[in-house]
Structures are given as C-alpha cells and as structure tokens.
Amino acid sequence: MASLDMQGAYDLSNAKINELITESAEGNYALGIINQKTNKFVVKYVGRSETDLNARLKQHVGRYPKFKFSYAASPKAAFEKVCQNYHDFGGSKKLLNHVHPTRPADVDWQCPCCNAFA
Secondary structure: OHHHHHHOEEEEEHHHHHHHOOOOOOOOEEEEOOOOOOOEEEEEEEEEEOOOOOHHHOOOEEEOOOOEEEOOOOOHHHHHHHHHHHOOOOHHHHOOOOOOOOOOOOOOOOOOOOOOOO
C-alpha cells in the first residue's frame, strides 16, 4: 500500500501552516480531503518546495481542506519524493496534478519511477 510518510492531516489554513511549519526549508506536501465513511485522508494533489514549504503551502489555502507535510533533506530529496508520491497515488489519472512533477531547469535529476526525463 502506498504511503506518503508525512505528518498530518491538518486543516489547510495560514494559522495552522505557521504553527506547524516553523523552518524555512524544503519539503513535500499532499493536499486532500477526509473520507467521511473511513475517516482517512484521501490524496488529491502532491507537491514540493525546494526553498520554503511554509510559503508554498499558503498558495493552496482555500483550494483543499486538509494537508500533510514532511521536511526534506535537500531539494533533490524533495524532487524524488514528490515523484514517488505522484506515481504511488495514481499520477494524472487519479490526482489533480495534471502533469508529472517538473525538475529545476539547471539539474539533470531523474524521476526514480519512470523515464520522464530520459
């Protein structure tokens, strides 16, 4: 079974983001809803920030009710994790991510799951 390996789910609000994400650092996130029947988090969108997870999450406030997050050890680690999450949770067929996560223009990182950048 796929796992995000993230903390949460929390209400997606500026106040909650400020309370929980106190470091200006790279990280990953998942946005979604709580299934009313199972009371489980349902992933709708996955993303990352290579510099400031707090600021990136705030760009999504009002779009989804809940979020999960994790810090990343490096921008490359954040990229690899968002790719893994994207594939694990169904890619553009099941997520609201319309395209595969992109990589920064100045690097040659490869997706650990597919040949998107081969």
